Each structure stands twice: as structure tokens, then as C-alpha cells.
Amino acid sequence: MDNGLTSVTIYTLQFKIQGQVVLPPEGYRSRVSDLLNKEVVQFIPLLNARVCNLKGEVLIASAPVIVINKEQITLVLPESEEE
Secondary structure, three states: OEOOEEEEEEEEOOOEEEEEEEOOOOOOOOOHHHHHOOOOOOEEEEEEEEEEOOOOOOEEEEEEEEEEEHHHEEEEEEOOOOO
């Protein structure tokens, strides 16, 4: 984790999305779950995003920033800090 950025892979019913999220400064150790559990936040900005099909074989789009509706997220995999 660098400057509050954490790399994540987010799955929706249609896409696999990789990028970085900015973790909130408050919360227990600033975890990805703290960001997802914030009730006042409906959309999650993802930096340096790559949107692929579910198997990750076909790049559909890439952008410096995309915004994901939390209701569409089915799975979030944060990268471990050891990697």
C-alpha cells in the first residue's frame, strides 16, 4: 500500500476489473472493507482501471479513473501487502 492506494480486483456479474482504490484514513487499519462498508458511499472510484471479461482474457476498456456502483460488486480481492 502506497499513499493510501491499494490494488484490488473487483468482480461484477459481467466484468473483472483491476485497479487501485484510495482507502479512507479513518477506520481500523484502513482496510478495503472499511471503504465498502461506508454507508454514505454508493460509488467507488477505481484508479488505473482495466476492465476485462470475467475470465480476464479480453480487455474491454482501460481508463485513469472509473466509478463502480457498490451494488454491482459481487467480490473484491485486495492484493496482499507482501506481493
